[in-house]
Amino acid sequence: MSMMNFTLKQLRYFTVAGEHRSVTKAAELLYVSQPSISSAILHLEEVTGLQLFIRHHAQGLSLTPQGQQFYRRARKLLREAEELSQFASSLGSDISGTLNIVGFPTFTSLMMPSLIKEFVERYPDVYVDCQEMPQKELIQNILDCNYEIGVTYDMELPTNIEFQPLVSLPPFAVVSHDHELAQRESVSIKELADMPMVMLDWPVSRQYFMSLFISRDLRPECRYRTQSLTMARGMVANGFGYSLFNMPLSSDMALDGTRLKAIRIEEELTPLTMGVVKLAQSRTTPAADAFIELLKDSVSDHPPQKATAKTQKISA
Amino acid sequence: MSMMNFTLKQLRYFTVAGEHRSVTKAAELLYVSQPSISSAILHLEEVTGLQLFIRHHAQGLSLTPQGQQFYRRARKLLREAEELSQFASSLGSDISGTLNIVGFPTFTSLMMPSLIKEFVERYPDVYVDCQEMPQKELIQNILDCNYEIGVTYDMELPTNIEFQPLVSLPPFAVVSHDHELAQRESVSIKELADMPMVMLDWPVSRQYFMSLFISRDLRPECRYRTQSLTMARGMVANGFGYSLFNMPLSSDMALDGTRLKAIRIEEELTPLTMGVVKLAQSRTTPAADAFIELLKDSVSDHPPQKATAKTQKISA
DNA sequence: CGGGTTGCATTAATTAAACTGATGCTGAAC
């Protein structure tokens, strides 16, 4: 198999010789010796079995009819090789092509749509593919190079994943507007431990929320669990209990119209850090660099909350 | 200029490694050593400036997003190179492509249309380009390789033109149906010399017709000249004089309806030989070979006149 | 018609490139 017994260089030598009807001229133009051209042509004639040129003694060459047909196709191939070469260099320098992003569910649905919109407006040559999925799967996809960058929490990351922190998200409590805590300005974690809790049950965030209690030798009254953020909001708003979030509420209304309220927690709890993950060993594409830059700008302009937030501010 | 710092072989090594996510596997499949694959990939990464693969220690490679994009284009180029290779081998073996023919005017208009029709019916993959032009120009075009084969007379041929005789065409006289010779079965060249003649004035045929007289120390009464065969027929049919032809009349009627008659010449005159010309040094394409074969068959089945014709038979 | 010229092919020697076997190195698996 693989009958390509010729090289691009030989094709190039051949075409230039064909264009100028001269081996000698081609050698001059290509800055090589005349026998190099000659042998390239002979080699092509050898492997194709065609007579590509007629040699007019003392006055150059001319392409045979077969040679002309072969010439056209050879030129085409060389053009395409050149295009590949330019494509490769544009891949390394232009902000274009496809950018594959994967993000942690809550954050992604909340932040990415507007962010991607701004990004593609600024860089219209980029096509963005953005998916959301749980942490474990996300990391696996980054490891497998299915996605170039991920946007998620600094949790359960293997050593060969590089994490670039974007924003620090301390947890806060959420209650319904008629909850006993609704009028309080702040609440302690110790108080919360005795109240019924609605647990947002993502694989990694659950462990995090649990650790907030356990590190203080507390045990939350974890009465309800759900994997849906919308569901959790609804349950809290309907008075099932409080919940702990670390992404801003964005709206104080649950899907059924009942209302929520965010309450600061008095203790300084270890925040979750949201950031960009990628393979440590992989260079980023220009498109990914640009996206990360935009992400940083976006976070510093409109922080979901301040990176070092002591007090809690929830955007309406 | 010319940034193609890679070879087809390197692209091939790269793509196979990409497909199998393994340098080692690619080396096995391609029957080369593992460092060969490795260095090809490194070279490509060098010249493109891209990181094509991520090396997972002890468990192969995977293509980076950039690597995937480069891979697709590389595969495309390799496919096209393979196609070029196959195209070249089909050029040398298939009866297909374009066949350029050039012919001497009278013969071409008379014989080629039906011949080409039969040819393309038998070999539908061939596109035939057939032109007619005077001898000098025809030969120049053959020398310049603008046409692969020519169909013409064995006259004024340079040494590096190869001539393959097809049919011998002795000249005959043509007169109007009410000419004084019209009822004669034959006429001598000596008689004709004193009669008014209509000369078909092609560059080479004129010299030939003149030589028929001059070699016998005769001088024709060359009253009228024309470069148009149709015109010559018309003038003869209208009684301007006789003419000498060597291609069959094919029809005994001139364009205006007046009639012609062919008369055998008593002397055995040196015939013109019609044949195929091509560059001596050039191999013929399969299509040209097939065409020449058909030409030979056609001539031997329906000879314009017998190659050694003594008596004159004119097809209606 | 012969010497000079032109231009491709050939040759032999050189240089560059590709290839190989062996070894090193690093993370993964057990």
Add this chain to the structure above:
DNA sequence: GTTCAGCATCAGTTTAATTAATGCAACCCG
């Protein structure tokens, strides 16, 4: 922690490309 898998590196070798010099055959010109 030890072994294993798998890519990179190295040094030596084989192969291919390149070159300067020469050969050769037709064209050109006086």
